[in-house]
Amino acid sequence: MKEAFFLLVxxxxxxxxxxxxxxxxxxxxxxxxxxxxxxxxxxLGVREWRGRRTLVALLNAFMALPTVVIGxxxxxxxxxxxxxxxxxxxxxxxxxxxxxxxxxxxxVASLTQAGLAKLDPRFRETLVTLGAGxxxxxxxxxxxxxxxxxxxxxxxxxxxxxxxxxxMMLGGNIRFSTRTMTTAIALDASKGEFERAVSLGVVLLAxxxxxxxxxxxxxxxxxx
Amino acid sequence: MKRLVSLLLALALGSxxxxxxxATPRLKLATTTSTEQSGLLAYMLPVFEKDxxxxxEVIAVGTGASLxxxxxxxxxxxLVHARALEDAFMAAGFGADRKDVMYNDFIVLGPAAxxxxxxxxxxxxxxxxxxxxxxxxxVSRGDKSGTHVKELEVWKASGVNPVGAAWYKEAGQGMSQxxxxxxxxxxxxxxxxxxxxxxxxxxxxxxxxQGDAVxxxxxxxxxxxxxxxxxSNYAGAKALMEFMTGPKGRELIAAYKISGEQCFYLYK
Numbered sequence: 001m002k003e004a005f006f007l008l009v010x011x012x013x014x015x016x017x018x019x020x021x022x023x024x025x026x027x028x029x030x031x032x033x034x035x036x037x038x039x040x041x042x043x044l045g046v047r048e049w050r051g052r053r054t055l056v057a058l059l060n061a062f063m064a065l066p067t068v069v070i071g072x073x074x075x076x077x078x079x080x081x082x083x084x085x086x087x088x089x090x091x092x093x094x095x096x097x098x099x100x101x102x103x104x105x106x107x108v109a110s111l112t113q114a115g116l117a118k119l120d121p122r123f124r125e126t127l128v129t130l131g132a133g134x135x136x137x138x139x140x141x142x143x144x145x146x147x148x149x150x151x152x153x154x155x156x157x158x159x160x161x162x163x164x165x166x167x168m169m170l171g172g173n174i175r176f177s178t179r180t181m182t183t184a185i186a187l188d189a190s191k192g193e194f195e196r197a198v199s200l201g202v203v204l205l206a207x208x209x210x211x212x213x214x215x216x217x218x219x220x221x222x223x224x
Numbered sequence: 225m226k227r228l229v230s231l232l233l234a235l236a237l238g239s240x241x242x243x244x245x246x247a248t249p250r251l252k253l254a255t256t257t258s259t260e261q262s263g264l265l266a267y268m269l270p271v272f273e274k275d276x277x278x279x280x281e282v283i284a285v286g287t288g289a290s291l292x293x294x295x296x297x298x299x300x301x302x303l304v305h306a307r308a309l310e311d312a313f314m315a316a317g318f319g320a321d322r323k324d325v326m327y328n329d330f331i332v333l334g335p336a337a338x339x340x341x342x343x344x345x346x347x348x349x350x351x352x353x354x355x356x357x358x359x360x361x362x363v364s365r366g367d368k369s370g371t372h373v374k375e376l377e378v379w380k381a382s383g384v385n386p387v388g389a390a391w392y393k394e395a396g397q398g399m400s401q402x403x404x405x406x407x408x409x410x411x412x413x414x415x416x417x418x419x420x421x422x423x424x425x426x427x428x429x430x431x432x433x434q435g436d437a438v439x440x441x442x443x444x445x446x447x448x449x450x451x452x453x454x455x456s457n458y459a460g461a462k463a464l465m466e467f468m469t470g471p472k473g474r475e476l477i478a479a480y481k482i483s484g485e486q487c488f489y490l491y492k
């Protein structure tokens with residue numbers, strides 16, 4: 001514990017580099033999961049169509065898939081011997097972000113869908129009656145369900161910040177390049193450096209709390 | 225709509241910033257856990273990076289996994305220690321060049337109380353037979369690493385097939401982790417000397433058997449075949465190979481000690 005405190009206060013550049021890198025990876029992968037995740041969630045949430053339920057069930061299943069399985073799937077795509085090998089993402093920061101976005105996408109899509117499905121159908125009818133166009137309707141709907149969207153972001157961010165399978169498999173735990181808090185903890189623990197491992201664990205906890213507090217501060221108090 | 229466009233623009237900008245290529249070409253080295261966990265690479269590579277301008281990214285896994293990564297073209301060069309696997313890798317055309325780098329030895333570790341009486345054994349095979357006959361646990365890497373390959377070779381010579389026995393624990397972990405596990409279980413294990421030197425202050429285990437010729441542990445460096453993977457960094461791989469086996473690399477390896485003890489030795 002003393003060591004944890006010392007490492008951070010002393011501003012050990014490698015430790016802070018790892019913390020900062022983890023945050024950067026999580027930020028970008030959450031972002032890249034939101035881009036397709038929200039539209040897909042909207043498409044699945046606003047009205048009934050054929051095959052919708054099957055897709056929702058599939059998304060929920062992906063949400064529960066172990067990170068190493070997602071890592072394996074992403075690995076088979078981005079390895080130089082895979083279809084996206086030409087992108088040269090394997091064992092790079094891009095590879096970790098790719099895999100983590102893959103991991104977070106079902107979380108975003110599924111939670112967005114669930115939030116929209118719970119919306120009172122009269123809300124949409126009212127918008128139509130008021131003469132709102134399709135874009136206007138979409139933004140109003142998203143605004144109305146913003147509490148759910150924040151929850152989706154929190155859940156996605158939590159899933160990618162806390163995972164070790166994808167980062168280890170696609171990043172390779174390369175020092176100064178793809179070593180994140182979780183892979184550093186795994187490495188330190190495997191080397192018997194338990195003090196360092198615990199210290200990073202404490203940082204991880206602090207980051208998780210800070211992010212959740214910040215995001216919840218943005219969320220409206222009166223959940224719809 | 226305008227806001228959406230500016231958001232997308234900001235995103236594209238952000239990702240461009242994020243994906244910037246480093247100023248120096250990246251070189252990916254897949255290697256056994258011992259070269260990394262002993263601290264040798266952290267000590268040698270900065271010198272190479274400074275001299276050559278390459279930036280080496282180390283993926284520390286077992287020898288088996290390193291060769292697999294090389295086979296799939298996901299690294300440029302491998303530094304491993306399992307001669308039979310290395311020769312098969314070369315024969316299959318996955319590697320372009322191979323050179324001997326250094327060697328040290330494997331050692332049999334166990335609790336100071338030594339319930340199996342391994343310290344009296346004259347050879348490594350005898351040591352393992354004694355462990356098999358006792359009630360003590362043996363922790364195996366179980367991960368196709370160079371150490372695991374060597375361990376299985378010694379078991380085979382001893383005539384015991386330990387796989388599946390209750391006292392035989394296949395951990396599937398790196399060397400340091402296996403040393404910690406053996407310590408916790410008051411059991412035995414086979415380790416490479418370099419990792420042991422880096423770990424011994426944190427462990428209550430003792431070296432109980434060493435010096436048998438079968439425990440010889442040679443390390444080799446192999447460049448990934450550019451004919452198979454044209455996008456691999458062959459020039460960088462070759463430069464690292466020349467550095468590790470050249471005068472400067474040899475000087476560094478010879479000078480590398482952990483708490484006063486020599487970690488790796490050079491060929492004459």
